[in-house]
Amino acid sequence: MQTYWTYVFVYYSVSYFKLQFIMLRQVMSLMWPSAIWSTNHFIIRNLSSNNSGRKKLIILGTGWGSYSVLKNIDKKQYDVAVVSPRNHFLFTPLLCSTTVGTLEFRSIIEPVRNSHFRHSKDYHFSSAVSVDSRRNVLLCKSEVDESVRYELHYDKLVIGVGAVSNTFGVPGVLEHACFLKEIKDAREIRSRIINNFELAVQPKSTQEDQERLLHIVIVGGGPTGVEFGAEVYDFLKQDVSFLYGDMQKIVRVTLIEANHILASFDKLLRDYAENKIAKREQFELLQATVSEVKKDRVVLTDGKEIPCGLVVWSTGLSPRNFTRRLQFPKNKQHQLITNEYLSVLDTPDDTIFALGDCAEIKDKPLPSTAQVAERKGRWLAKYLNGEETEPFKFQNMGMLAYVGGYSALTDMKLPHGGADIKLKGFHSWILWRSAYLTRLGNWKLRMQVPVDWMKTFFFGRDSSQF
Incomplete structure (x- = not known):
């Protein structure tokens, strides 16, 4: 009986404090309409960010490489937007455990919007269609309504769209x-x-x-x-x-x-x-x-x-149709070829970058693993932040x-x-x-x-x- 009342006390205590937190968050929202109050951050939004002088960084994809860039980029220097048909990051090393119920599906995914974008419109539930490197414009297609297409301007573009499974042309x-x-x-x-x-x-x-x-x-x-x-x-x-x-x-x-x-x-x-x-x-x-x-x-x-x-x-892996359509240098596996600074070859310097399964460093092939993609993303974020000047080097852990x-x-x-x-x-x-x-x-x-x-x-x- 004592255990039961202890459980009841703990339950209602937690509920009480949770209610207090929700009320506090509502009060803060009234006092600062442009603020986000969460368990991790209190962010004052700059509603005039379009005229802030920050460069526009667009990240394609929410895989290991792209998500690593998103988590480590300095948002004081960049207005960051993400374009991806998948609205979460997936911890792939534990994906097999969900197939038989060892783990539940939501236990290994993290919603992208939890990254606290400067504006709610900075995440686009869309797919990239094409890139115009001359005008610095990305054409997107909505995943909700495929008839909706629109353009986004960028100063920096990170391509991390990953790859799909390779069927090797086997019928069925x-x-x-x-x-x-x-x-x-x-x-x-x-x-x-x-x-x-x-x-x-x-x-x-x-x-x-x-x-x-x-x-x-x-x-x-x-x-x-x-x-x-x-x-x-x-x-x-x-x-x-x-x-x-x-x-x-x-x-x-x-x-x-x-x-x-x-x-x-x-x-x-x-x-x-x-x-x-x-x-x-x-x-x-x-x-x-x-x-x-x-x-x-x-x-x-x-x-x-x-x-x-x-x-x-x-x-094994095969490139996505988007990667195939891009008119940039590719290897035999149709991966985008980059230099040691992850910049795509034959594009304006330090404008278009590629990483993850859809890219390969020229003359330095690396395995298509989560570890490589995550390390590239972390390095690229530091490079864009101005914290790194040496070319990317991978050390296998x-x-x-x-x-x-x-x-x-x-x-x-x-x-x-x-x-x-x-x-x-x-x-x-x-x-x-x-x-x-x-x-x-x-x-x-x-x-x-x-x-x-x-x-x-x-x-x-x-x-x-x-």
Whole structure:
């Protein structure tokens, strides 16, 4: 009984202080109409910012590179606007965890408007159509109403639109496979998994139907494909028997990779991951190439067909149509080529910059990873702020990958010529979770993610369909 009244006291105390804060915010809004009062900042808006003398900076995209620029740019020097069809930043390293309910979707996204723009109109829920580098004008198309098009003038333009999954022209991929790059992809995968289990337990499902529905094929053995397989393995071992009983014994997962999985990792760590996966009874590593994806099966180049209920395609990157249309120098992968200061070649000096998956530094190719994009964004913000004069240099901080069963891989090198660190197993899993927890964008997410982990550990994953 004492515990109950303690809970009631805490609940109403928190509610009281929350109400007081809301009232204070309303009072401040009346006293200073041009102010923003939040838990993080009190910002007095300059309503005459159009005549402030600040340069106009437009950032395309809300991925790792673009968002890093937005978070680090000096808004006293620039009027910053963001143009993106995605109104949130996505913490992609934990995206795989949302596909089976280990984490909830909103626990790994941060709304862009939380960045406190000078004016509400400084975020454009739109897509970039074209760039006129002679007039310094960007043509945009509204995502709400595609018939609405408008132009924006810029003094500086940062292109960080990312890339899309590469299908390599394989027939049926766009129609029948799921990708894993955005929240909507993870939601589709989660929905498909639940639907397939529900179909498998219905009365008219035959043994053949069940085996097909509960067979998941992953194409691509990079970190995304391996980590998705790891999350499915945990879901299978920890939740499926409780939720779907004997269906657990029917589930199968096939990981298809043309070469070796986790090719960018050290060989010892790669071998550890391959052995770990190969020992799992219902998992199969298959060294092969896919020639076609059909509605209910995958066809390999040797003619073999693999019946399945879900195909997850994770095999590299391809440029967006916007990047393809730009009349700037590109490499063979159609990425924009920049100099060491991230300025796009053959454009006015220090006017148009590019970073992330859509760009590459001339003669200095770097991997298309979140770490590279985030580091470029941070450097570019300092450069634009006048705090950096040296060209961009990338120092790899290492790589992490989860392989399931509370085991992970750590492949990193200490800075300033330090020793190599190669870890695997449970200790690496602790490091994997700790590292990503500290890299989450704000304290709200740093609180939500551990709560989701605890809920999953004690109560299992949520299999609700909505």
